[in-house]
Amino acid sequence: MAQIMYWEALRRAHDEEMDRDPLVICMGEDIGVAGGTYKATKGLYDKYGAERVIDTPISENGYTGLGIGASFLGVRPIIEIMSVNFAWLAMDQLFNSAAKVRYMSGGQLTAPLVVRSAGGTAHQLGAQHSARMEKVFMGIAGLRVVTPSNPRQAYGLLKSAVRCDDPVYINEHELMYNMKGEVPDEEYFQPLEGSEIAREGSDVTLFGYNISVHWCLQAAQTLAKEHAINAEVVDLFALSPLDRSGIAASVRKTHRAVIVEEAEPAVGVGAEVMAIINEECFFELDAAPLRVSAANVPMPYNHGLEKAAIPNAGDVVAAVRKMLGK
Amino acid sequence: MNVADKKRLLREMLYARRFEERCYEAYVERKIGGFLHLYPGQEACCHGVLEAARPGQDYVITGYRDHVHAIKCGADPKEVMAELYAKETGSSKGRGGSMHIFDTGHHFMGGYALVGGPFPLAAGMAKAIKMKGGDEIAICFLGDAANNQGTFHESLNMAKLWELPVLYVCENNLYGIGTRIDRSTAVIEQYKRVSGYNIPSAQEDGQDIEKVFKAAKKAVDYVRSGNGPYFLELMTYRYRGHSMSDSNAYRSKKEERMWSERDPIIMLRDRLIKAGEISKDDYKAMDTEILDNIENEVIAFAESSPEPRVDELEKYVLAENDPWVYGGGR
Numbered sequence: 001m002a003q004i005m006y007w008e009a010l011r012r013a014h015d016e017e018m019d020r021d022p023l024v025i026c027m028g029e030d031i032g033v034a035g036g037t038y039k040a041t042k043g044l045y046d047k048y049g050a051e052r053v054i055d056t057p058i059s060e061n062g063y064t065g066l067g068i069g070a071s072f073l074g075v076r077p078i079i080e081i082m083s084v085n086f087a088w089l090a091m092d093q094l095f096n097s098a099a100k101v102r103y104m105s106g107g108q109l110t111a112p113l114v115v116r117s118a119g120g121t122a123h124q125l126g127a128q129h130s131a132r133m134e135k136v137f138m139g140i141a142g143l144r145v146v147t148p149s150n151p152r153q154a155y156g157l158l159k160s161a162v163r164c165d166d167p168v169y170i171n172e173h174e175l176m177y178n179m180k181g182e183v184p185d186e187e188y189f190q191p192l193e194g195s196e197i198a199r200e201g202s203d204v205t206l207f208g209y210n211i212s213v214h215w216c217l218q219a220a221q222t223l224a225k226e227h228a229i230n231a232e233v234v235d236l237f238a239l240s241p242l243d244r245s246g247i248a249a250s251v252r253k254t255h256r257a258v259i260v261e262e263a264e265p266a267v268g269v270g271a272e273v274m275a276i277i278n279e280e281c282f283f284e285l286d287a288a289p290l291r292v293s294a295a296n297v298p299m300p301y302n303h304g305l306e307k308a309a310i311p312n313a314g315d316v317v318a319a320v321r322k323m324l325g326k
Numbered sequence: 327m328n329v330a331d332k333k334r335l336l337r338e339m340l341y342a343r344r345f346e347e348r349c350y351e352a353y354v355e356r357k358i359g360g361f362l363h364l365y366p367g368q369e370a371c372c373h374g375v376l377e378a379a380r381p382g383q384d385y386v387i388t389g390y391r392d393h394v395h396a397i398k399c400g401a402d403p404k405e406v407m408a409e410l411y412a413k414e415t416g417s418s419k420g421r422g423g424s425m426h427i428f429d430t431g432h433h434f435m436g437g438y439a440l441v442g443g444p445f446p447l448a449a450g451m452a453k454a455i456k457m458k459g460g461d462e463i464a465i466c467f468l469g470d471a472a473n474n475q476g477t478f479h480e481s482l483n484m485a486k487l488w489e490l491p492v493l494y495v496c497e498n499n500l501y502g503i504g505t506r507i508d509r510s511t512a513v514i515e516q517y518k519r520v521s522g523y524n525i526p527s528a529q530e531d532g533q534d535i536e537k538v539f540k541a542a543k544k545a546v547d548y549v550r551s552g553n554g555p556y557f558l559e560l561m562t563y564r565y566r567g568h569s570m571s572d573s574n575a576y577r578s579k580k581e582e583r584m585w586s587e588r589d590p591i592i593m594l595r596d597r598l599i600k601a602g603e604i605s606k607d608d609y610k611a612m613d614t615e616i617l618d619n620i621e622n623e624v625i626a627f628a629e630s631s632p633e634p635r636v637d638e639l640e641k642y643v644l645a646e647n648d649p650w651v652y653g654g655g656r
Binding site: 062074093164191 | 417
């Protein structure tokens, strides 16, 4: 099993799927000749040509709609929207057309496209380049939402998403493209539903997704070493639908839950996971669940303010200690 | 277009007119719910253009005023009416409604309710056709007011940039809901607006089906020959308000009278009568036959069809049992 970077894992998935099926195409800003802002399509323009590796104009709603229309006729587009902040502009086509067309056509049409986009806070990118929007996509019936926390998931989720008949939104992270991790040498398909236990534990469950899985793992180490608390970490790589049974199973085991999200708390992943815990296993709880979330502010430019706006492993440790009175 | 074609088109347009008028009645009787956007007045646009194309093979997409386009593509009027009646036998199984008629078997790729939404979808279908190497084309029918959406400009730019086989048909009925075109649009002649994208275009009288057919033939041939996109503007008028909830108080009686004197069905009928191809009695008999068909076949089917089952509320949200959801292995 090779150690490769997150971007290399995405690139490999693109390449294998395009090689397998001539109807798989990729589209986005600067993804062709320039090789992609995150290198996820590096070298593919030379290999597959301009008809299948398409540099688009800066027209997010337009090219997303174009990809949806192509998908009606069996083309499998993988659309890269350079930043989730720009994906706001494509929401009309993604929500109104792609997510609803199967339902409103009584099952006649489907939009099997993949939209990948990078979100999250990075290096002082300011209010309009630091959005965390997964919660918005999660609320739309007819759209699948997944978010890889490591190169294996990045590879396996894209492989499955391309082949799935539903529209899939893949929420990536600005800071994670150079992260290294093991990816199987043979083809691997990550399910588009479910969750993974990233660390086994018994005292509390830390629920994370995408970058916050890593904060949870860091926090779990500190908790074990310094506070004798054995935390379980659950990786919610599928955000829509969320893994109700997986969430409940872990809470039944640890009886405590902390949900860690890089986004603002309102109407978010934390709120939704708490609701699921309430609905599925309220009487298993030994403590009220907590959320560790971002401050509810447009992301500031100043580095100190930016750091203060988003949570980190230390905040997770503090939340768990508060919960356990340690 | 020979005499037999003209007679058939007269019947098709009259059928479309009577179908829509019957929808109006059913709406007033509360048999049809939601929004209802009717087509009377504009029949020559849909029928003239699609007569010049290959309905059932070319991929057609439009906005919410979509019943007649679906039927011209080959959709069964019974299923369209059943959809309006929200029945399980409807073309979208009662889940879509008037604004979302689909018949993908006849390549009618849907009615969409966001003004301007279909522009990029049509370009995308054209992209797929081009990739697959077929000689079909994509045809997108929308109204003039849609041209003020960003999707119009984004789609025209990409369609030309990539020379996609798509025909954009603008049915210019002069009003975006209740706002007259000169109050919403800086450049009133829509065919001129696409020159900024180097897309060839034409403007034609949308009330005269023979003129529409001729202009559309040129447009369709151009697109089908691999020359890239084309834009055809058809000047027309809708007799009713934008939808059933529109009081239609913003237009003068004089203006309405002027347009009704150029009714597409009456013009073709009178031309055929004058040429001695049909008689007034033939026309009356045709009308009676159509009305009987709509009542005894179409309405009867919609009335007697079952409602969707409530326990199937969540069917069609996502693909059923897609193996790739589970990693492909199961």
